[in-house]
Structure formats: C-alpha cells, structure tokens
Amino acid sequence: MDPAGVFATSFERDQALIRTRGQWIALALFLIALLVLPHVLGPRLVAISTNMLIMAVVVIGLQINMGYAGQINLGQAAFMGVGAYATGALAIKFNLPFWLSIPLGGCAAALFGFIFGLSAVRIKGFYLALTTIAAQTLFHFLILNLPQSWFGGSNGLTLQPAQIFGFSFVSDTSIYYLCLAVTVAMVFGAYGIVRSRHGRAFVAVCDDDVASGLMGINVVRTKATAFLIGAFYAGIGGALWAYYVRFVAVDQFTLFHSIWFIAMVIVGGLGSITGALIGVFVIKAIQESFVTLGPSIVAQFPSLGGDVVFALMNVFLGGVIAAFLIFEPRGLMHRWNILKRSYRLWPFPY
Amino acid sequence: MIDFINYLINGALVGLLYALIAMGFVVIYRASKVFNFAQGELVVFGGFIVWWMVASMGLPLWVGLPLAFVAAALFGLLVERVFFSRLAGESVFAMVMVTIGLLILIRGLILVLFGPQVRSFPIIFPLQPVIIGDILIPRSLLVGGVITVIVGFGLSWFFNRTRAGLRMTAVAEDHQVALSMGISVKRSIAFAWILGAVLSTLGAVIFLSGKSLNFLASDIGLAALPVALLAGFEAIAGVLLAGLIVGIIQGLVTAYLDPIVGGAIGTVFPFIIMLLILFIRPTGMFGWKTIERV
Numbered sequence: 001m002d003p004a005g006v007f008a009t010s011f012e013r014d015q016a017l018i019r020t021r022g023q024w025i026a027l028a029l030f031l032i033a034l035l036v037l038p039h040v041l042g043p044r045l046v047a048i049s050t051n052m053l054i055m056a057v058v059v060i061g062l063q064i065n066m067g068y069a070g071q072i073n074l075g076q077a078a079f080m081g082v083g084a085y086a087t088g089a090l091a092i093k094f095n096l097p098f099w100l101s102i103p104l105g106g107c108a109a110a111l112f113g114f115i116f117g118l119s120a121v122r123i124k125g126f127y128l129a130l131t132t133i134a135a136q137t138l139f140h141f142l143i144l145n146l147p148q149s150w151f152g153g154s155n156g157l158t159l160q161p162a163q164i165f166g167f168s169f170v171s172d173t174s175i176y177y178l179c180l181a182v183t184v185a186m187v188f189g190a191y192g193i194v195r196s197r198h199g200r201a202f203v204a205v206c207d208d209d210v211a212s213g214l215m216g217i218n219v220v221r222t223k224a225t226a227f228l229i230g231a232f233y234a235g236i237g238g239a240l241w242a243y244y245v246r247f248v249a250v251d252q253f254t255l256f257h258s259i260w261f262i263a264m265v266i267v268g269g270l271g272s273i274t275g276a277l278i279g280v281f282v283i284k285a286i287q288e289s290f291v292t293l294g295p296s297i298v299a300q301f302p303s304l305g306g307d308v309v310f311a312l313m314n315v316f317l318g319g320v321i322a323a324f325l326i327f328e329p330r331g332l333m334h335r336w337n338i339l340k341r342s343y344r345l346w347p348f349p350y
Numbered sequence: 351m352i353d354f355i356n357y358l359i360n361g362a363l364v365g366l367l368y369a370l371i372a373m374g375f376v377v378i379y380r381a382s383k384v385f386n387f388a389q390g391e392l393v394v395f396g397g398f399i400v401w402w403m404v405a406s407m408g409l410p411l412w413v414g415l416p417l418a419f420v421a422a423a424l425f426g427l428l429v430e431r432v433f434f435s436r437l438a439g440e441s442v443f444a445m446v447m448v449t450i451g452l453l454i455l456i457r458g459l460i461l462v463l464f465g466p467q468v469r470s471f472p473i474i475f476p477l478q479p480v481i482i483g484d485i486l487i488p489r490s491l492l493v494g495g496v497i498t499v500i501v502g503f504g505l506s507w508f509f510n511r512t513r514a515g516l517r518m519t520a521v522a523e524d525h526q527v528a529l530s531m532g533i534s535v536k537r538s539i540a541f542a543w544i545l546g547a548v549l550s551t552l553g554a555v556i557f558l559s560g561k562s563l564n565f566l567a568s569d570i571g572l573a574a575l576p577v578a579l580l581a582g583f584e585a586i587a588g589v590l591l592a593g594l595i596v597g598i599i600q601g602l603v604t605a606y607l608d609p610i611v612g613g614a615i616g617t618v619f620p621f622i623i624m625l626l627i628l629f630i631r632p633t634g635m636f637g638w639k640t641i642e643r644v
Contacts, residue, residue: 126446259453
C-alpha cells in the first residue's frame with residue numbers, strides 16, 4: 001500500500017515502480033552506495049560483492065521462472081553454466097568482444113532452457129522439475145564428452161580479461177563496475193517483464209493453469225517463455241562469472257548450486273524481484289560469514305576440525321530453508337511489507 | 351555370448367538395487383503425495399547409522415543391524431515431527447521444497463556427525479561372488495535382489511489390499527479429501543517417512559556392503575529417479591519391472607556404447623530414458639492417470 005496522500009490518478013502512475021520522492025531518494029542513495037563501495041571496502045568484500053551481483057542476476061531469472069510462473073527449476077546452475085561456456089568459447093574461438101559475447105552467452109542459455117521449457121507441452125508440476133534435473137546431468141555429460149577443442153572438456157576454459165577501447169577489466173574494482181552495470185540493467189529489465197503482459201500471464205499460470213487457459217492465455221507458451229527468460233538471466237550471470245573468474249569448469253555449476261539458488265529465492269520471498277535480491281544478500285552474507293568466522297571458531301575449539309564449519313553452514317542453511325517454508329513461506333519480503341504497512345498506518349490499526 | 355549374459359544379469363541386479371532405492375521415493379509419495387528430493391541423503395544417512403553401529407561401536411552384526419533399522423525409523427519419525435507435521439494441510443509445493451531444504455540439512459548433518467572421511471562399510475554379505483558356470487554374480491546384489499522382490503510385493507500387497515494401506519493411498523490422492531473422510535494425514539505422513547527411512551537404510555546395506563562410504567554416495571538417489579518415473583510414482587510392484595528394464599539397458603549401454611563414446615554414457619543414459627518417459631508417457635507404466643476436466 002502507498003503512504004497517505006499518494007493516489008494513482010492514471011494507469012501509468014499506478015504501474016510506476018517509484019511512487020514517492022522518498023523512494024527516489026532511497027534508490028539514488030542505494031545506487032551511490034553501490035558505486036562508492038569498491039573504494040570503501042577491502043578487496044575481499046569487493047570480491048564478495050561482485051559475487052553477489054552475479055548471483056543476483058541468476059536468482060532473478062529463477063525468481064521469474066519459479067516465483068512468478070511457478071515452474072520449479074532445479075537446473076538453474078546448468079543454464080548458468082551453458083551461458084558461461086558459450087561466452088568462454090565465443091571469446092576464445094572467435095575473439096568476440098565482451099559486449100557481444102555476454103548477450104550471446106545469455107541467448108545460448110536461453111535456447112537450452114527453452115528446450116527444457118518446451119517439455120511443458122506434455123508435463124507439469126514436479127514432473128517438469130524432474131526434466132530440469134535431467135538438464136543438469138545432461139549439461140555435465142555434454143561438456144565432459146564433447147570434443148575437447150570445443151569446450152575444453154574436463155580441463156575447463158581459461159579466458160582473457162574483457163577488453164574495451166584498450167582498457168581491460170583485470171582489477172577487482174573494474175570487474176565489479178562491469179557486473180554492477182549489467183546487474184542494474186537486468187534488474188530494471190526484470191521489473192519491466194513482471195509488470196508487462198507476460199508477467200501477468202506468468203502469475204495467472206502460476207495461480208491456476210486451467211483457469212488462465214480458459215481466459216485465453218496460451219499456457220504452454222507462457223511456461224516455455226518463463227524458462228526462456230529465466231535461462232537467459234542465468235546465462236548472463238554465467239557470462240559475467242566467466243569474465244570474473246576467467247576460468248570455467250563444470251564443477252562450478254552443480255545441482256547443489258541450483259539448490260542454493262532456490263534457497264535464496266525462498267528466503268527472499270517468492271514472487272518479488274526485490275525479494276530475490278534480499279535473498280541473495282542474506283544467504284551469501286551468511287555463507288561468507290561462516291567462511292570468515294570459521295578459522296577462528298576452529299581455533300577456539302580445535303577438536304571440531306576444519307570441515308565442521310562447512311558442514312555446520314549446511315545444517316544452518318538447510319534449517320533456515322525449512323523454517324522459512326514452515327513459518328514464513330512468503331519470505332523476508334513479505335515480513336518487510338507487513339512492517340511497512342504497519343508503520344504507514346500507525347497509529348491506526350488498519 | 352557369455353559376456354552378454356554376464357552384462358544382462360548384472361544389469362538386472364543393479365536395476366533391482368535402483369528399484370529398492372526408488373521404492374523409498376514411491377512409498378513416501380504413495381502415503382503423503384510428497385516427492386522426496388532428499389532420498390539419496392536418506393540412503394547415505396542410513397548407511398552411516400549402520401556403519402556407526404557395526405563398525406564404529408563394534409556391535410555384532412545381528413545386534414547392530416536391527417538397531418540401525420530402529421534408529422533409521424526414529425530418524426524418519428523425527429523428520430516428520432520436526433518438519434512435516436507442521437505442514438499438514440499446507441500446499442504440497444511447500445512440502446516438496448522442504449525436502450530440498452532437508453537435502454542440504456541432512457548432508458550437513460552427516461558431515462557434522464560422521465565427518466567427510468571415506469569410511470569402509472562393514473561387509474554384510476560375503477565378498478566372494480556366486481559363480482554359475484562362467485557367470486559371475488556379486489553376492490550382495492543377488493541377495494539384495496531377492497530381498498527387493500520380496501519387499502516390493504509385500505509393500506504392494508500392503509498398499510493395495512489392506513485397510514491401513516488404502517487409507518494412505520487416499521492421502522496420496524488428495525490431502526483434503528482424505529482429511530474429510532476422517533483419515534489422519536499426519537499419521538500417514540509419519541508412517542511414510544518411517545518406512546522411507548527404513549527402506550533407504552536397507553538400500554544402503556545392499557548398495558554399500560563391503561564398499562567405501564562417504565557423503566558423495568547420495569548420487570544413487572538421483573540414479574534411482576528414472577526407475578521411479580518409469581514405473582509411475584504410485585506403483586510399488588511396478589518399480590521392480592522398471593528397475594529391471596533400466597538396469598539392463600544401463601548395463602548393456604555401459605558395456606557396448608561406452609567404448610565408442612568415451613565413457614560416462616552409462617550414467618547419463620537413465621536420464622535420457624527419463625526424459626523420453628516424461629515426453630511420451632509422464633505417468634509412467636503403472637502410474638495413476640489423472641483426468642482433468644476443463
């Protein structure tokens with residue numbers, strides 16, 4: 001709900017993403033904070049932030065696919081991997097500049113995802129989720145068994161840094177800005193998609209596919225489109241990853257990574273782009289603080305051993321996912337909305 | 351020719367092992383309508399319980415094994431108490447997502463409790479293979495196959511012929527309808543998880559006997575997925591046939607196609623089968639057909 005005194009008098013106003021001056025200021029401050037961040041934080045935190053930005057792109061794709069269109073996708077990491085490998089191969093073989101290879105990597109992933117989305121013609125629900133597990137296995141098999149000259153097989157791909165006008169994105173800071181620019185563009189794109197005709201079709205199909213079919217929505221095409229868009233986002237994320245790490249290998253894109261992406265969507269809140277961003281931030285921050293605090297915990301209790309930290313992180317996060325599904329299935333975003341509503345209404349109960 | 355028969359028999363027996371693991375999926379689905387993504391983790395957890403009882407605590411086999419099954423049953427009950435009893439009546443979507451959370455949780459739990467080291471699993475079945483003429487059969491798989499067939503038909507009889515089994519079947523059909531018929535969905539789900547955990551432990555015993563064990567063995571859960579799908583998630587005895595089919599195809603493909611393609615096709619082939627099933631007949635061979643009236 002809007003704060004008091006804000007009324008939408010036209011459809012455009014009603015659909016606007018930013019509705020009050022306060023929101024403009026908050027957004028501007030947030031973007032400025034993101035811009036100055038690499039100059040304030042140390043190199044490790046900048047690396048984590050870059051990582052979060054890349055994850056954010058991938059998870060937003062999953063959010064559109066899963067949160068909006070309701071198609072469970074356990075293959076997002078595979079789609080990301082397809083993007084990374086396509087970008088890597090294009091950059092190495094054809095010497096394409098990054099501003100071409102990144103979108104093309106996204107398109108390759110989108111095609112791969114679309115093929116699996118097409119299975120929605122025949123199947124739905126959890127059966128559809130199973131095809132995405134098959135996508136994960138097939139991706140691994142294909143990369144490892146296609147001729148080594150194509151995708152490097154088990155050796156992986158090593159990339160040159162992205163270059164433009166003689167400037168190469170080598171330093172952590174420069175790659176951070178590259179990722180930031182792409183992520184901001186993709187986030188705004190996502191807001192556009194979910195507000196559009198397609199986004200409303202996604203929500204309708206998610207709520208009830210029979211009813212939405214009766215209303216004239218092409219259900220199969222909508223589901224396939226959801227996979228297409230979700231996989232495109234994953235591909236862009238993978239492409240950024242390829243330029244960030246400059247080394248692409250299969251074990252960076254396992255089923256477990258896909259599950260982490262799902263965890264981020266659930267914790268952030270299904271059906272909200274902002275929720276996806278929050279989910280990425282929270283889960284990644286918890287993971288990284290475990291990694292950072294791990295050595296000191298082990299130093300305190302040497303009997304535990306170093307692996308326990310990683311294991312405890314799994315226990316904690318698995319518990320967090322289950323707890324969210326049991327106590328707050330709509331995620332942190334829903335909590336935040338409740339809070340916002342209550343302070344806007346204060347001192348009135350409703 | 352003798353090679354071919356060898357591949358055939360071994361493939362069939364491995365298929366029956368898959369069928370036993372797949373039965374874990376099917377039993378949980380059949381009594382709660384939840385698709386359990388954490389099946390592989392349940393198998394590894396069961397394996398570690400057996401290892402802990404028999405190898406670590408040094409109990410004799412005839413004490414340790416039954417104790418391990420009891421512990422697995424308690425673990426299944428615990429999972430249901432902590433997670434699923436609170437979700438009864440909620441959407442099935444949430445429950446399935448919880449199993450994804452469980453997958454991460456149990457994997458972490460295994461690492462915390464038992465560590466990441468590779469352990470040698472106790473030898474439950476003697477290691478010498480059974481030799482008939484020129485045919486070599488691993489003893490654990492042979493005994494396991496017999497157990498699987500017995501368990502399969504037993505469970506099938508239970509779910510299709512007894513009153514208690516039919517009640518659970520109603521839960522798999524629709525939670526709300528079952529509730530309004532006076533059937534306790536909670537109890538059914540609890541039973542499903544106990545049975546699922548026990549079956550997984552049984553699968554672990556047969557799968558791991560005399561082998562090495564660490565948390566990566568959970569891949570068997572995914573490998574069993576195509577079997578459950580081919581049979582249809584509601585068919586218990588059908589899993590046996592589906593396991594035989596998938597196992598034999600995988601065995602032959604590994605033997606004859608792997609040298610041509612350069613390895614690993616044997617592990618992917620079940621998933622290719624799975625994709626084909628999903629496209630051609632998503633309900634599997636014996637699954638219930640759902641009719642949607644529009």
